[in-house]
Amino acid sequence: MIDKLEFFITVAKERSFSRAAELCGVTQPTLSAGIKQLEDSLGVLLVNRSSRFHSLTAEGERVLEWAKRIVADARAMRQEVRTLKEGLGGQLKIAAIPTALTMVPALTTPFREKHPNVRFTILTSSSTEILSMLDNLEIDAGLTYLDNEPLGRVRTVPLFSERYRLLTAADNPLGNRDKVSWAEVGRIPLCLLTPDMQNRRIVERLIRDAGGEPEPALESNSVIVLFAHVKTGRWATILPEKLVDSLRVTAPLRSIPIVEPEAVHEIGLVVPHREPTIPQVAALVAEAKKLARNPIVGDL
Known part of the structure; x- marks a missing residue:
């Protein structure tokens, strides 16, 4: 049944039998037969389909919620039994928004010192994608904004506050200032993260609230791309203070606080709101709480 x-769950996420079969590592006839057997056992149609996926039925939408809960519980049970027998091991998948990537080692490094048999997969994703992947059981935890857009049913551990800096060359507009306002940065060409990133939405709102209209000269979903352009001395961007500190900005670049x-x-850390929690996630939450009590100052 599991x-x-x-x-x-995979068919519902991918909306395609062929892609779902590939991800599940089975043939499409095997996957289709499995879905049909599930429908027969429940006595309802779950998927509207002809030769291809169309949509979930109303019953299918409800069964999907139960399926996620049951599969998550089954995985947690297997992991806990394995941990009792062998100690903490396996894999932790964590997704982080681009501006929080430098925070990840502050969690994974002390965690691995305590639990050397745990392996990590770290992904970069938007805040919306992180919540979707948590819900679809694709990741175990995420690092994202906690206070700006709805999070849904997750557990959270606040880790640090994000403040913003103008990163530019000293001889660029505003480059000789000790501090700048959001109204001022809204009047210069910027390179920014893409609109699907929550950081971009935050920056745009702050500029608009100051009376400006952001018109980025360059967009990217990678902060490394933004930083590489600023390093040429011909571009400017807005990045979080802790991220700028981790990049070790040196002359002729300047990191200028944005005020007014x-x-x-x-x-912070977000994890599924499920009990019992799998041992790896419980250990990660404990590490996050320890980090929250003793935040790292300066480079992460």
């Missing part, structure tokens, strides 16, 4: 529920108003947003 494997058929996993088939169903000074904007602050909370970044």
Whole structure:
């Protein structure tokens, strides 16, 4: 039954039988047969389909919520039993928004010192993608904004506050200033993260609230791309203070506080709101709480 529920969750996410079969590592006839057997056992149609996926039925939408809960519980049970027998091991998948990437080692490094048999996969994703992947059981935890847009049913551990800096060359517009306002940065060409990133939405709102209209000269979903352009001395961007500190900015570049108003947003760990929690996630939450009590100052 569990494997058929996993088939169903993947079909619902991918909206394609062929892609779902590939991700599940089975043939399409095997996956289709599994979905049909699940429908037969429940006595309802779950998927509207002809030769291809169309949509979930109303019953299918409800079964999907149960399927996620059951599969998550089954995985947690297997992991806890394995941990009792072998100690903490396995894999932790963590997704982080681009501006929080430098925070990840502050969690993974002390965690691995305590639990050397745990392996990590770290992904970069938007805040919306992180919540979707948590819900679809694709990741175990995320690092994202906690206070700006709805999070849904997750557990959170606040880790640090995000403040913003103008990163530019000293001879560029505003480059000789000790501090700048959001109205001022809204009047110069900027390179910014893409609109699907929450950081971009925050920056745009702050500039608009100051009476400006952001018109980026360059967009990217990578902060490394933004930083590489600023390093040429011909571009400017807005990045979080802790991220700028980790990049070790040196002359002729300058990191200038943006004030009037000074904007602050909370970044933290998010994990599924499920009990019991798998041992690896419980250990990660414990490490995050320890980090929250003893934050790292300066480079992360």
